[in-house]
Amino acid sequence: MRWYEIDPAGSIVQSGVVADNARFVFNAAISSDRQVGATGSRHGDAMVLTFNTSNSSEYVAVRMLSKVGEAQASEWTTVRTSPGYMNDFTCHYPLGPRCQWGDYPGASPDPVPSGGAHGFVWLVNEWTVQSRDPSGVDWRTIVRQATP
Numbered sequence: 001m002r003w004y005e006i007d008p009a010g011s012i013v014q015s016g017v018v019a020d021n022a023r024f025v026f027n028a029a030i031s032s033d034r035q036v037g038a039t040g041s042r043h044g045d046a047m048v049l050t051f052n053t054s055n056s057s058e059y060v061a062v063r064m065l066s067k068v069g070e071a072q073a074s075e076w077t078t079v080r081t082s083p084g085y086m087n088d089f090t091c092h093y094p095l096g097p098r099c100q101w102g103d104y105p106g107a108s109p110d111p112v113p114s115g116g117a118h119g120f121v122w123l124v125n126e127w128t129v130q131s132r133d134p135s136g137v138d139w140r141t142i143v144r145q146a147t148p
Contacts, residue, residue, distance in 0.1 A: 001017065001018045001019070001025045001026065001028050001051060002015065002016070002017050002018075003015065003016050003017075003018070003028070003030050003047075003049060005032075005047070014067075014070075016067070016073060018049065018051060018065065018073075020053065022055060023053040023054060023055045023058065024053065024054050024055060025051055025052075025053055026051065026052050026053075026054075027051060027052040027101070027105050027125065027126065028049060028050065028051035028052075028105060029049070029050050029051075029105035029106045029107040029123070029124070029125070030047055030048070030049040030050075030107050031047065031048060031107035031108050031109055031121045031122075032044050032045075032046065032047050032109060032121075033045075033046045033047065033048070033109055033114075033118045033119035033120065033121055033147075033148050034109050034119065035109055035110070035111060035112075035113060035114070035119045036111075037111065037113070042113065042119065043109075043114075043118055043119040044119075045068060045069045046066060046067065046068040046069065046118045046119075046148030047066065047067050047121075047148065048064060048065075048066045048107060048121040048123065048146045048147075048148055049064060049065050049066070049067075049107070050062065050063070050064045050079070050105055050107055050123040050124075050125045050144075050146075051063055051064070051105070051125070052105075052125060052126065052127075059081065059082040059083065059084060059085060059128070060081075060082045060086070060101075060126075060127055060128055061078055061079075061080065061081045061082065061127070062078070062079040062080040062081075062125040062126070062127050062142055063076045063077060063078055063079060064076070064077050064079055064123060064144075064146055065077065066146065066147075066148035067148065068118065068148050079123070079125070079142060079144055080125075080127045080142050081127070082127045082128045082129070082130075083129065083130045084128065084129060084130025084131055084138075085128070085130070085131055086099055086101070086128040086131060086138045086139065087099075087131035087134055087138065088131060088133075088134065088135075088136055088137050088138035088139070089134065089135050089136065089137065091134065092134055092135075101126070101139070104124065104126070105123075105124060105125045105126070106122075106123070106124040106125075107121055107122070107123050107124070108121065108122050109121055109122075110122055110145065114147070116147070118147055118148045119147075120145050120146065120147055121145070121146050121147070121148070122143065122144070122145055122146075123143070123144045123145075123146055124141060124142070124143050124144075125141075125142055126139050126140070126141060126142075127139070127140055127142060128140065
């Protein structure tokens, strides 16, 4: 998964890749920590990125990383791990066998001043419960406040 910081004039300021040879990396959202209010703006030199990972032996996990200025991106942090596989109504006829996943990850700066060196970022992503009923819904949403 690739990410980019683009300045208002359209040129790329920074970019990066989130990858793992042992896992799929997907369903990402990114935001800066910039806060803009009536008295001006603050922060904006940092970002937080949320994404999912999975492979044939690991259930879906929600992860995040952050980056401040020109420094290297942080190590991945696990936000939530799924306790089981997804086998809900989207995996079966007439909707299946695609098992719909991840239409809506999100990331947004918190508009309330943090009082710290960086602003807060709100992250939203998807995980799954252990499937018990193929006619039910297995995915769940997690919302988390993060600081770069």
